Amino acid sequence: MSKVQTQKQSSREQFIDCAKTGKILVNQCKKCDNLILETVYFCDKCFNNSFKQVIFNGKGKVVTYTIQSVVPEGFEDVASYAWVVFKMDDCGLNVSGFLPGISSPADLPLGTPIKVIDFHDKHGLVLKKDENIL
Ligand SMILES: [Zn+2]
DSSP, X not given: OOOOOOOOOOHHHXXXXXXXXXXXXXXXXXXXXXXXXXXXXXXXXXXXXXXXXXXEESEEEEEEEEEEOSOOTTOTTOSOEEEEEEEETTTOOEEEEEEETOOSGGGOXXXXXXXXXXXXXTTEEEEEEOTTOO
């Protein structure tokens, strides 16, 4: 007796699919509800090893960032950009991503609303200023 199992998407693929629709996939520890962004095998708080996946809105506020004006190899497709750490509105996790078009701190005050719009194979999460928020 054999059972055909459908190939499950890897968690990285699921994360990327979510990012492309503006969401962030987070692992939540089933035991202590700790939220963990990366795929991990053990909860860093209680060492439990079972998680459920929770999908949050990929929106937040800029916490800190680094502007890269000297473009490293592999980033020739963008002129200047910032590596941004933002705090997610829905769960308070800090997430980092890539925000093109930032060349000076005047472009990106701390607290600027930001949202995930895509996932780039090289750069990771692609962010955009959330201009709709007044
Ligand atoms: Zn835990």
